[in-house]
Amino acid sequence: xxxxxxxxxxxxxxxxxxxxxxxxxxxxxxxxxxxxxxxxxxxxxxxxxxxxxxxxxxxxxxxxxxxxxxxxxxxxxxxxxxxxxxxxxxxxxxxxxxxxxxxxxxxxxxxxxxxxxxxxxxxxxxxxxxxxxxxxxxxxxxxxxxxxxxxxxxxxxxxxxxxxxxxxxxxxxxxxxxxxxxxxxxxxx
Amino acid sequence: xxxxxxxxxxxxxxxxxxxxxxxxxxxxxxxxxxxxxxxxxxxxxxxxxxxxxxxxxxxxxxxxxxxxxxxxxxxxxxxxxxxxxxxxxxxxxxxxxxxxxxxxxxxxxxxxxxxxxxxxxxxxxxxxxxxxxxxxxxxxxxxxxxxxxxxxxxxxxxxxxxxxxxxxxxxxxxxxxxxxxxxxxxxxx
DNA sequence: ATTATTATTTGACCTAAGTCAAATGTATTC
DNA sequence: GAATACATTTGACTTAGGTCAAATAATAAT
Numbered sequence: 001x002x003x004x005x006x007x008x009x010x011x012x013x014x015x016x017x018x019x020x021x022x023x024x025x026x027x028x029x030x031x032x033x034x035x036x037x038x039x040x041x042x043x044x045x046x047x048x049x050x051x052x053x054x055x056x057x058x059x060x061x062x063x064x065x066x067x068x069x070x071x072x073x074x075x076x077x078x079x080x081x082x083x084x085x086x087x088x089x090x091x092x093x094x095x096x097x098x099x100x101x102x103x104x105x106x107x108x109x110x111x112x113x114x115x116x117x118x119x120x121x122x123x124x125x126x127x128x129x130x131x132x133x134x135x136x137x138x139x140x141x142x143x144x145x146x147x148x149x150x151x152x153x154x155x156x157x158x159x160x161x162x163x164x165x166x167x168x169x170x171x172x173x174x175x176x177x178x179x180x181x182x183x184x185x186x187x188x189x
Numbered sequence: 190x191x192x193x194x195x196x197x198x199x200x201x202x203x204x205x206x207x208x209x210x211x212x213x214x215x216x217x218x219x220x221x222x223x224x225x226x227x228x229x230x231x232x233x234x235x236x237x238x239x240x241x242x243x244x245x246x247x248x249x250x251x252x253x254x255x256x257x258x259x260x261x262x263x264x265x266x267x268x269x270x271x272x273x274x275x276x277x278x279x280x281x282x283x284x285x286x287x288x289x290x291x292x293x294x295x296x297x298x299x300x301x302x303x304x305x306x307x308x309x310x311x312x313x314x315x316x317x318x319x320x321x322x323x324x325x326x327x328x329x330x331x332x333x334x335x336x337x338x339x340x341x342x343x344x345x346x347x348x349x350x351x352x353x354x355x356x357x358x359x360x361x362x363x364x365x366x367x368x369x370x371x372x373x374x375x376x377x378x
Numbered sequence: 379a380t381t382a383t384t385a386t387t388t389g390a391c392c393t394a395a396g397t398c399a400a401a402t403g404t405a406t407t408c
Numbered sequence: 409g410a411a412t413a414c415a416t417t418t419g420a421c422t423t424a425g426g427t428c429a430a431a432t433a434a435t436a437a438t
Contacts, residue, residue, distance in 0.1 A: 004275060062333045069328070082322045086193060091329075118307050125314045132317055133271045135324040139258070140280075142331045143364055144251045147395065166415065175332055180395055182417055336425065355385065369425055371387050 004133065008126045019117040026109035032096040038078065039094035045083035046107045051076050054100030055164060059172065060092045068173040071161060078102070081131065097165065147176040151184050193322065197315045208306040215298035221285040227267065228283035234272035235296045240265050243289030244353060248361065249281045257362040260350060267291075270320065286354065336365040340373050 029052070032038060038056065039045055049056070049072075056072040058080065069092060072078045083090035084107060114120045141150060151174060154161055162170065171181040218241070221227060227245065228234055238245070238261075245261040247269060258281060261267045272279035273296060303309045330339060340363060343350055351359065360370040 067332050069332075082325055085318050085322065118310070121307070121310050121314060125310060125317060128314060128317045128321055129274050132321045132324060133274065135321060135328060136271055139324060139328050139331070142328070143256050143258075168415075177396055178416080179397080179418085183395090186417075357385075366426055367386080368388085368427080372425090375387075 004126075004130055008123070008130060011123060011126060015119055015123075019119050022113050022117050023105075023120070026105050026113060028104045029101065030104050031099065031101050034096055034098050036096045037093055038096065038102075039080060039083075039090055039092070041091065041093055042089045043083075044087055045080040045090050046087070047079065047104050048084065048107070048110070049078040049094070049102040049104055051078060052101040052103055055097040056094060056100055057097055057169065057173075058092050058094050066172050067175065068169055071165070071169075071173060073160070077127065097169070142175065147174065147180055148184050148187075150174045150176070151181065152188075193315075193319055197312070197319060200312060200315060204308055204312075208308050211302050211306050212294075212309070215294050215302060217293045218290065219293050220288065220290045223285055223287050225285045226282055227285065227291075228269060228272075228279055228281070230280065230282055231278045232272075233276055234269040234279050235276070236268065236293050237273065237296070237299070238267040238283070239292040239294070240267060241290040241292055244286040245283060245289055246286055246358065246362075247281050247283050255361050256364065257358055260354070260358075260362060262349070266316065286358070331364065336363065336369055337373050337376075339363045339365070340370065341377075 027050075032054075038049055039058075041060070051072050051074055053074055056078055057068050058070040058072070058078065059066050059068040061067070070078075078094055080090040080092045080094065082088070083092070087107065110120070110124075114124060141153065145153065151170075154170070154174070167181055167185075168178055171178045174181070216239075221243075227238055228247075230249070240261050240263055242263055245267055246257050247259040247261070247267065248255050248257040250256070259267075267283055269279040269281045269283065271277070272281070276296065299309070299313075303313060330342065334342065340359075343359070343363070356370055356374075357367055360367045363370070
């Protein structure tokens with residue numbers, strides 16, 4: 001079977017003109033500069049950012065240490081899930097790692113649109129399902145892989161990530177120290 | 190605000206009679222004995238089990254070690270998410286830890302019902318949102334907590350779990366060794 | 379009650395990965 | 409093109425938690 005992401009894209013392609021128009025009507029193009037925060041801790045995540053270009057990340061700070069929970073590239077959807085869904089303050093920040101261009105949709109506008117265009121509820125469901133599966137697999141990684149295995153996984157499955165991001169961020173995404181990551185790289189090559 | 194689970198239960202209470210009837214029509218009550226497998230590895234998770242009584246768990250085996258990924262008590266919904274959603278073979282097992290009584294719904298029956306009763310799509314979305322938030326929090330725990338902290342968290346937030354389950358299962362759920370868990374308990378009390 | 383089985387604890391030792399500190403390399407900026 | 413700031417590497421040392429093995433408890437079965 002094709003990947004679930006392809007299935008979602010097919011579903012979007014097959015949407016009727018009215019539904020697509022409704023989505024476009026509530027979307028807004030915005031740009032951010034490298035270093036800008038799209039979401040701050042304690043703020044309610046009231047918008048979803050569809051990344052059109054550039055790279056961003058979601059992270060939180062624990063014991064003065066930054067922990068990166070998600071990396072966003074072109075086509076990804078950036079927002080703090082729990083904060084967005086429950087409309088409660090976010091534990092996480094979202095930061096532009098390069099200049100980024102995004103398409104923004106407000107939480108309430110999307111909620112309203114789902115009422116009028118039920119296919120958007122199905123789309124929302126598919127997207128959340130996709131995120132759940134991603135989360136399950138990430139949890140699986142943390143349960144089963146050593147630091148070296150996690151790094152090799154990225155090297156083979158997401159090489160673009162290593163090419164485009166500083167090691168500090170990769171380390172914080174893999175939940176290992178910068179020094180350990182550096183040693184793993186030395187050992188491997 | 191009330192918890193999201195309460196909001197979901199409210200939504201269910203507010204459903205029209207036809208939708209509820211449709212759900213009931215595709216539900217089946219079944220019982221399993223302690224030790225029975227509700228789902229085996231490599232099998233497609235084609236049913237969801239709503240636990241009416243008893244305890245179950247979901248786990249997988251990695252390097253000959255069992256890793257428990259979820260514990261199910263009364264009212265919980267048991268199935269392997271990725272396998273169920275994509276209808277692909279499951280990495281995980283689901284096992285009855287006590288005798289259990291469940292209400293079973295087949296994947297395809299539920300898919301059909303969602304077509305005819307759109308409110309079920311909204312309900313499905315809410316349930317998956319709830320699962321995503323749960324997953325995010327579990328990931329957060331693995332990112333930030335030491336073995337001792339994870340155990341204390343369970344002691345304070347889910348004491349029923351410690352009272353009703355052998356330490357082997359608690360350890361495998363916290364992803365720590367049985368010996369470490371035993372030492373933590375000795376140290377604390 | 380007495381075995382047999384399963385669950386839990388304790389001891390001795392090991393190892394992956396963390397921390398702290400300094401060195402080197404690479405970009406940026408004035 | 410120095411100088412300042414970041415990024416990465418390397419070294420020395422520590423530590424949380426793992427492994428293996430044996431000792432107790434505690435349950436279940438005959």
